[in-house]
Amino acid sequence: MKKILSVFTVLFFLGNQLSWACDVCKKNQPAGFENITHGAGPSGTLDYVIIWTGVVIVAATLIYSLKYLIRPQENNPDHIKNIVKNEGF
Incomplete structure (x- = not known):
């Protein structure tokens, strides 16, 4: 597990460094980009x-995805989640 984590860490930092723009592209980009x-x-x-x-x-x-994942507010007894919940799947 430690081996995999260290490989992903190295790849993350290496990929991050390779994704920056070169000097020519830096000069041609507009301000802010x-x-x-x-x-x-x-x-x-x-x-x-x-x-x-x-x-x-x-x-x-x-x-909206975080809002509905954290508090879905589905209280209807006929809602599909209750079918799964009541039948013990």
Whole structure:
């Protein structure tokens, strides 16, 4: 187990180091996106709208999934969870 954990730790830090942008890409990235990835960054207003729309959708999905996982508030006795619960699966 310790061997696997140490291998994953090394791969994590090595992968993290390899994913940073090179010097040329750092200079070509717009402010706020430098040193994140290789290649051209967002080039116009539409690109930023798409990025922030995606961020909002992912954040809302995360919030609602945690909300319904922590407190589902399903009290209906005919709910499907009670079929599994009552039949002893």
